Amino acid sequence: MKNFLKLSSILILATACYNPPPEGQRLYDFHCAACHGQQGEGLKSLYPALAGTDYLAENWDQLSCIIVNGIDGPILVNGREYNQKMYGVEGLSESDIANIINYISRNIMETPRAFVSPGVVSESLKSCNPERD
Amino acid sequence: MRNYFAALVLLAIAFTACEDKPHEPLPILGRANIVGNDTMPHHIMDFRLLDQDSSWITNEDLDPYIYLADFFFTSCPTMCPKVKKQMMRIDEKFAGDDRIRFLCHSIDYIRDSVPRLRQYRDNLELDDRWHLVEVSEDFLDSLTANYLSVAYADESAPGGFDHTGNILLVDRSRHIRAFALGTDPEDVDQLIIDIQSLLDEEFPQAE
Numbered sequence: 333m334k335n336f337l338k339l340s341s342i343l344i345l346a347t348a349c350y351n352p353p354p355e356g357q358r359l360y361d362f363h364c365a366a367c368h369g370q371q372g373e374g375l376k377s378l379y380p381a382l383a384g385t386d387y388l389a390e391n392w393d394q395l396s397c398i399i400v401n402g403i404d405g406p407i408l409v410n411g412r413e414y415n416q417k418m419y420g421v422e423g424l425s426e427s428d429i430a431n432i433i434n435y436i437s438r439n440i441m442e443t444p445r446a447f448v449s450p451g452v453v454s455e456s457l458k459s460c461n462p463e464r465d
Numbered sequence: 466m467r468n469y470f471a472a473l474v475l476l477a478i479a480f481t482a483c484e485d486k487p488h489e490p491l492p493i494l495g496r497a498n499i500v501g502n503d504t505m506p507h508h509i510m511d512f513r514l515l516d517q518d519s520s521w522i523t524n525e526d527l528d529p530y531i532y533l534a535d536f537f538f539t540s541c542p543t544m545c546p547k548v549k550k551q552m553m554r555i556d557e558k559f560a561g562d563d564r565i566r567f568l569c570h571s572i573d574y575i576r577d578s579v580p581r582l583r584q585y586r587d588n589l590e591l592d593d594r595w596h597l598v599e600v601s602e603d604f605l606d607s608l609t610a611n612y613l614s615v616a617y618a619d620e621s622a623p624g625g626f627d628h629t630g631n632i633l634l635v636d637r638s639r640h641i642r643a644f645a646l647g648t649d650p651e652d653v654d655q656l657i658i659d660i661q662s663l664l665d666e667e668f669p670q671a672e
Contacts, residue, residue, distance in 0.1 A: 366546045375546060378588040416588070419542045419623060 356435025359428055363399075363421045364436075372440035378416055380409040383440050392445060395436075396429050396453045397460035426450035426457070490666055491634075491642040491659055495613055509639040510611045514570070514598035517582035522568070522596050524639060531663050532566040534633045535647060536609060536616045538573035539585045543623045544630045548647030549589065552632060556591070558657050564668055565660070567595040572609070572616040572626050574602045613641060634659060637667050 353361070361370070367379040374381030382388050387409040391398065402420035406413050424432075427450045437445040495507025513523045535552060537545040552567060559565050571577040582597040591597075600608055609616045609628070616628035634643040634656060642663055645656035 366543060375550065376589050378585070379546065415584075417540055419540075 354431075354435070355428075356431035357439070359424075359432045360435045363424075364432065367418075372436065377412060377414065380407070380412075380414045382436060384442055385409050388436075388441070393456065394460075395433050396456040399424065399429055399432060400457060400461055426453040429453045429457075491662055494641040494644065506640055509635060509641070510607065512604075512608065514596075514600060515579060516596040516598045517579060517586045519579050520596075522598055527566055527568065527635075528637055528639075530564055530566040531637060531660070531667055532568050532635050533660075534568045534570065534612055534635060535631065536570045536572050536612070536614055536628045538571050538624060538626055538628075539577050539581055540573065541624045541626070544628070544648055548630045548632065551645075551647045551650060551653045553589070553591075554650075554653065555632075555657060555660065556594070559660065562664075563594070564664060565594060567591075569595065569597045570600045570608065570612075571597060572600060572605060572628055573624075574600060574605065575618075575625075613644070632656060634663060636663055 364382075368374055368382050369379075372382035380387065387407060388395070398418070400420050402418040404417050406415040408414075430448045430450045430453045433448045433453070437448070493506040497507060498505040509524065511524055513521055516522050533552065533555060535548055537548065549569075552569070556567065571582060577599060579599065582599065586595060586597050605616060612631075612633055614629045614631055614633070616626065618625060619627040630647040631644045632647045632653065633641050636642050643656055643659035645652040647653065
């Protein structure tokens, strides 16, 4: 019994110390941060910032499509032209995409947008990716 | 009396431990070649590569400098931006230091033309210490192996190429003296210390 209590205490302490990053942050760091930066700051004139940009604010409803399909061709962000091809991210579920968008909304946008559910993502993707399963 | 003696010994040890010792020189990396009775350290092979300004860059052009080398391609969506950020951090750390050059080899022999490399350089606002060079398909394997790296076309890799993300430090005798994983900022912290050591070795200050 004593051993059981000791083991339980160790287990509780060990799990209490483990604090994994939220899923949205994990996905953002893995798929987006290399180019757009940890805080969405971008990289010079090569990769546009996400934080404080008119482009993202104006195309917020298209973000699911942008994540899945990427962007090819020039875009204007805060008056500066960017023309580096962005590849779409493959293998993300609607839930993953919603997590990324909500992470950007809460941690990178100056004013957080409304919460996005996987259902909203699914609807949004129908406009640009109708054959998606 | 015995306690005083012990304290004195400890103090002496502490003082000698703090004494500045000359740094050990950085090692020469790579497998040495044994020719007869001579051991030839690994060195960078002869190359002649076209950079973003349509200038041919050869070993001789870089001989007066120490340089940092990496492998990348302009449409790389995964590792290259992270490595370039770290290369640019090194650039900022040694801003304006004319003893250093940056040699970035594009492994995308299909798409990365001179104008594309020039656009990439301009977009990153890099100065003329940077040379972004084309590498032809038939030279890629031997050059990357020579830099203790790997790069190859892979349709399943993001952007169509896979490669190692090392940043390599080369001295004025074409020896690789240190390297860092370009995606790991802490590893690059150590490389920055190594760069300073190599600068001190290669360009000793007149006393």
